Amino acid sequence: xxxxxxxxxxxxxxxxxxxxxxxxxxxxxxxxxxxxxxxxxxxxxxxxxxxxxxxxxxxxxxxxxxxxxxxxxxxxxxxxxxxxxxxxxxxxxxxxxxxxxxxxxxxxxxxxx
Amino acid sequence: xxxxxxxxxxxxxxxxxxxxxxxxxxxxxxxxxxxxxxxxxxxxxxxxxxxxxxxxxxxxxxxxxxxxxxxxxxxxxxxxxxxxxxxxxxxxxxxxxxxxxxxxxxxxx
Numbered sequence: 624x625x626x627x628x629x630x631x632x633x634x635x636x637x638x639x640x641x642x643x644x645x646x647x648x649x650x651x652x653x654x655x656x657x658x659x660x661x662x663x664x665x666x667x668x669x670x671x672x673x674x675x676x677x678x679x680x681x682x683x684x685x686x687x688x689x690x691x692x693x694x695x696x697x698x699x700x701x702x703x704x705x706x707x708x709x710x711x712x713x714x715x716x717x718x719x720x721x722x723x724x725x726x727x728x729x730x731x732x733x734x735x736x
Numbered sequence: 737x738x739x740x741x742x743x744x745x746x747x748x749x750x751x752x753x754x755x756x757x758x759x760x761x762x763x764x765x766x767x768x769x770x771x772x773x774x775x776x777x778x779x780x781x782x783x784x785x786x787x788x789x790x791x792x793x794x795x796x797x798x799x800x801x802x803x804x805x806x807x808x809x810x811x812x813x814x815x816x817x818x819x820x821x822x823x824x825x826x827x828x829x830x831x832x833x834x835x836x837x838x839x840x841x842x843x844x845x
Contacts, residue, residue, distance in 0.1 A: 627778075654831075656833070658835070663745065663837060663838075664837060665740075665742075665824055665835040665836050665837045665838045666779070666824065666826075666835040667835070668832055668833065668834075668835075671831065671832065673831055679831065681832060713778050713779075715778070720828065720830075720831045720832065720833070721766060721767070721828055724769075724781045724784065725769075725771075725779075725781065725826075725833060727778025727779050727780070728778055729776075729777060729778055730776075730777070730778055
């Protein structure tokens with residue numbers, strides 16, 4: 624099993640550009656989520672999904688969109704990149720949001736100029 | 737809103753010393769997890785505690801969940817350089833996980 628995969632690993636964008644961060648898991652997990660990690664702030668939840676076709680907002684959803692058309696994939700879209708979105712983004716999956724172990728991808732380091 | 741506060745934020749100790757990291761909240765969680773993260777990688781789960789007052793041991797690491805399920809601690813005995821990393825606590829509530837601010841530990845040989 625590959626676990627949770629993320630692409631790309633690094634990305635540089637200009638302000639106003641859009642892009643999609645890809646996330647896939649092969650563990651048949653229903654729960655998937657996106658976090659951003661900034662120095663001194665731990666991990667903050669952007670969006671999450673409890674199953675295909677179901678998504679919801681986390682703590683910091685503004686400027687990001689998600690969709691979940693399949694169990695395996697959970698892409699994160701930046702609509703119009705801003706310097707405040709410079710961060711490291713992690714995708715995670717879990718069998719259950721109620722205390723189940725979260726498996727994290729390797730992260731995408733995004734810089735917005 | 738940061739629901740979980742960790743202390744200390746940074747910790748630098750000599751090999752062989754003991755240390756404790758704290759994770760505190762005013763909210764009640766159904767379970768609490770501890771993760772360790774190494775540079776350039778995603779967090780990896782160390783332990784999940786579910787019951788108030790629960791104590792779990794993982795080799796030299798001891799985890800405790802507060803009686804009221806609002807706080808937790810991680811104690812490392814005889815720290816080794818391989819323990820170096822970022823330690824994160826995470827509380828499960830509803831359909832979300834809430835992460836703490838993190839404790840960056842450096843163990844000097």
